[in-house]
Amino acid sequence: MSQFDAQILVAAFELSYNDWTLGLRKSNMQVDVLLQNEVLRRGSSILEQTASSLSILPAENADIEGSNLSLRYDDGALLILGEMSYFDLEGLFVDTDSFYLTTGYRFGQWLPHITYARLNSTDDDIRRAPRIETIKNNLPAGSADQIAVATVQSLAPILWNQESTSYAIGVNYFFSPQVVGKLEAKMVTDRNGTISQFQNANTSGASAPVIPDDNRILIYGLSVDVVF
Template sequence: MSALFIVASLLASQTQAQTVEERLDRIEKKMSRDKSSLSKKIDKLAEQFTINGFLTAGLVTTDSDGTYDDTEINDELCFHCDSLVGLQMNFALDEKSGITTQFLGKGGNDSFDVGMEWAYFYFKPQSNLTLRAGRMRTPFYANSEFLDVGFAYPWARLPKEIYNISLSTFEGVDLNYRTAAGPVDLELQAYTGSAVERNTTFDYSLDKAMGVILKPSYGPLSVRLGYHQAAVDFDLIGSSDSLAVALRGIGIDNVEAENASASFTGVALTWDDGSLYAQVEYADLQLEDFVTRAVESYTAITGYKIQQWMPYVYYTHAKSNNADDYEQNIAIVDQTVATLQPAIAVLSAYDPNDPVSVATVQAVLSSLAASDPTLADLASDIGSGGGNQFAVAQVASGLQSSVDGLNAASAGLFAANLMEQTSYGIGLRYDISVKTAVTFEAQRFTDFGDDLTSKGYWDDYTDRDDVTMYSVVFNAVF
């Protein structure tokens, strides 16, 4: 019996071992299938989701005590003025649609602010047609699509004379269509939407913005033709708002805008055969019933690639195209100030014990009563023998504040925006690799125009001498 029991036990153990082995085999196969499935899902996700990026770092300085427009570029060595990094993410929802976002961090004003530049949905009903909706780049310029990607163009930075519209993104929809007419490739872009910019000085918005861009190309030659229009709302805020109120009081009502008409025309011609690079671009911003910095400008650049090196030269010019409006406003301010200054002098010298002074002050107050009826009562009181020396001094002080405000408005809102500037430069780009490059550049700013108030795109500039800017910029894409 014991022998039979032993044999039965051995057979049972063997059966259990086989069962365990089979289970382990099944588990191993399932894990293999799960691993394969997970790997396929990861591969599919990798195909659907892509991340690209770009980076700029460098140093820049000038030989001027002025500050370059809306930057911290001056005569001190600046390591953060050109710094930026961007991340662009694309998620394909299916073969025809997806979502694209771009985050951009800039260090140009001593702080590394990060914001969302792009966030749009795209749909491709066919291979040569794309529809997009969301936040996109405003397509004003030849290099708008890669405005912040320094690796994509030769300059150390895009020329301010051309690339001077601050609204770089808009919310809306656009259409991109590509086709061919014989040997000529054609690309058409049409869009509509709105854009907003806010800071501590003004609120600026484009409504009912729309535009069309046609880009024919033939081999290395391409042309870009663009026309854009919008309704502009522009409101001064903070301390600047009081200047606007003072200006409206003397009949100047075009420093702010509500539904003003604006149009922008851009034309560019580019040649790029892999060795010779040349580009000419023209831009013209026109504004109606609204006075702000509107310029007509052009630029030309050419360079030649020799292996990893590319020397280049360029020339750029910009000039206000609404100088007559500015000069008219300045003339109104000057005339008003010239009228008020004698009145201030008379009021400041008021002597209630001098009959001649009393009569003169009374006449001045009566003439000013047309704009401020309360001054008629003060004039009458003085004529009746009332001294009111303190009240007269207050009127004189108020008028002086008005004069100071008008002069500030004339200098800050009109003269500062009445500008002309020419720049030319020479540079050398070295491609470290297929994704990294360094650019050395010297740029000269000159020809600030006949108007002595113009300092081009330079702020806090105490003279009108030529300025030279020196830059070393590193760019990378990844």
């Protein structure tokens, strides 16, 4: 959908005490964006002339900030992981709050675990901004500019409003310290009609995104992780 030229600054802090580890991470990105879709690029440019917050992402020096707070407890048997993240992107592109909590217990080479996670976009209101409708109505009716703005207006909530809760249960098997087999079943629910994390979901072969009808989606995963 787009190409990025980014300058990234990351600051990280980690504190360990006995079996506890606290992590704090802060990132800032200055991004130049080239939208490859001509219609979206035109619509975003027109909106940006009114306010950078109304573009999909400003074409130059778009500001993206992220914060992450994590806590880990590991005594060799009991494992507890918790993490909270926040991303703030200038423009119509999605800002998110998310967190997860995982707990597991080691039995020899086996590690069964369960996870609860929540994801929520925090800026849905800007994608329904009345100013976008005003800008669209002030453009010549049926013009390429008006169609471009209308396309951004209609697609932005579909693509970037996100809400979901997920529950997962799984087991890891450690063949060696470098090789881990993973089996997991996850249910994603409470999507409230949003596309959530299924941005690429498309069951009809059409070019428009498709929001899954079922509010509860089951995902099964099987993988082997190898560290060289």
